[in-house]
Amino acid sequence: MSVAELVRRIAEGGQLPRTDRTLRLDRRIRTVLVTETRGAAALLVATVLALIWANLPGGGYETVWHTEFTVGFGDAVITEDLRHWVNDGLMVFFFLLAGMEIRRELTLGDLSDRRAAMVPIVAAVGGMVVPAVIFATVTIGSSAQSAWGMAMATDIAFALGVLALVGPRCPANVRVFLLTLAVVDDIGAILVIAVVYTEAVHLIPLLVAAALIGVALVMRTVGVWRATPYLVVGVALWVATYESGLHPTIVGVVFGLLTPAFLPRRTDLDRLDRLLKRLRREPGPEAARLLSIGAQGSVSANDRLQYLLRPWTSFLIVPLFALANAGVAFSPELLSRAVTSPVTIGVFIGLVAGKTLGIWGASAIMVRTRLGRLPAGVGLPQVLSVGAVAGIGFTVSLFVAELALTDENLRDEAKIGILAAAVAATGLGWLLFHLPGGRSRRSEPSTLAPAVEPSGEHSRGPADAPVVLVQFGDYECPYCREAAPAMAALVALHPDRLRYVWRHLPLDEFHPDARRAAQAAEAAAVQGAFWPMHERLLAADELNDESLTEAARSAGLNVPRFLSDLESAAVDARVDADVRSAQDSGADGTPTFFLNGARVDGSLDEVIAAVEQALSPAAT
Known part of the structure; x- marks a missing residue:
């Protein structure tokens, strides 16, 4: 059985129509x-x-x-x-x-x-x-x-x-x-x-200024977020700095x-939903005040x-x-x-x-x-x-x-x-x-940027494989889910010659849970379990926090650590880096494929055919 026949049976000829979404500036x-x-x-x-x-x-x-x-x-x-x-x-x-x-x-x-x-x-x-x-x-x-x-x-x-x-x-x-x-x-x-x-620095006012900075740090550590206390400390700090000579x-x-x-953290946004429902049930000043505080705290x-x-x-x-x-x-x-x-x-x-x-x-x-x-x-x-x-x-x-x-x-x-x-x-x-x-070198880039690195990527297959297939994907995208069995089959049939790389491109405007799912995959990657989590996310019926926690548990992760990593800036930065890569590469929807650095457009069959051609003895 040929690669194309196997993959077609798995994916049933799934087409990959693109959304009309174009990447916009933040x-x-x-x-x-x-x-x-x-x-x-x-x-x-x-x-x-x-x-x-x-x-x-x-x-x-x-x-x-x-x-x-x-x-x-x-x-x-x-x-x-x-x-x-x-x-x-x-x-x-x-x-x-x-x-x-x-x-x-x-x-x-x-x-x-x-x-x-x-x-x-x-x-x-x-x-x-x-x-x-x-x-x-x-x-x-x-x-x-x-x-x-x-x-x-x-x-x-x-x-x-x-x-x-x-x-x-x-x-x-x-x-x-x-x-x-x-x-x-x-x-x-x-x-x-x-x-x-x-000009010349005066020691005593400078020490007072340093102490006031310490006060501001303590206030931030204990969770003071209202502006008034910081304004008072800021005015005093301005005077001390002025007197110090700085x-x-x-x-x-x-x-x-x-x-x-x-x-914004998902837990804070979920809390806002609960507070809004309470305000609708019991309109009043207390519910409105809590909703206002919650809204400010979420940003x-x-x-x-x-x-x-x-x-x-x-x-x-x-x-x-x-x-x-x-x-x-x-x-x-x-x-x-x-x-x-x-x-x-x-x-x-x-x-x-x-x-x-x-x-x-x-x-x-x-x-x-x-x-x-x-x-x-x-x-x-x-x-x-x-x-x-x-x-x-x-x-x-x-x-x-x-x-x-x-x-x-x-x-x-x-x-x-x-x-x-x-x-x-x-x-x-x-x-x-x-x-x-x-003028701009090109209005629609078609080359992968940055190129795939030997390490640090979420990939299957050897790092020195002659053929590299990169997919920008979204866990909530139905076309990515249709393509998943095809990608798994390709990797299984060419374990030594094909490297398959996944990069995140959550389409926030269409799939509200996609970014959270991408962050969950990255949180799992911290524990070395990106691919088990990846497979569960593509198969999940829902991608809410309960489903993500259950997916982490079934993947054998340390759940408290997973939940902590899920809220970390490092996880957000990794997803953002992939989104910037999509923008730099001209990826305008999901899934978007790049074969050996060059964009491949068309249906799933056409992507597979391009991979087959690249893997053929004549090409290698």
């Missing part, structure tokens, strides 16, 4: 893109207003922002001008958001996946080091040489705004690549501000990094605070910062100085040329040496375009200029360089995206 990423892009418009308006205001006769711009404002209690007072209250006070929330983004990316996002994160991480480092070296070289021997941090930054709002203008010439994965790069860029900028541009915006970063990030504080803060930072705080800092009173004398000023030239070349070459060069090294890979649809020409757009430093560049340059003339020269670099980087990025090589 809803959170879409929200970030929309908010930041619209925020870029508000930032641009605030910048233009600042420049107009600063050039009106009468000097009202500087008069307003130098107005002093005092906050205190008794003899303990803090007096600063309005510009410093914006820079040292309101911008704490900007850095709080940056800290939370870093924490979420490290826990759940691309930075938790070494393979996906390696290129943007190295690219971001190249995009910081090269501009800093250029600035330091151009300004060598001058009092402004230490302000090299101005040339390192990327303004993500303006950069995403430029990508929005590029439109369809900029594929979605390019935007995700820029977002990942910007998170690493934020880490670098924060470290530079904390280490390089901090820049108080570091408080925002610290609190952001302490804010936990996790995906991580990181996601909730980002959702609340992002509009405020994008549409108020950052534009207000631009209004307070971007104003430069242009004069013939200033413009003539700026043309030859090492500060202006250094920051301009650093941002426009340094960012572009640093990001592209670091990415090229990683790709050429095969130490990392780019997302699907993103090639080195697109990275060059992204590098150019990343040269819009603006917000953090202006922030560093205020910290690093005490001479007002040098500061104005730096601002002219930063503004000119933003304009030039916008034009260069737009031009590179519109060149023929700047």
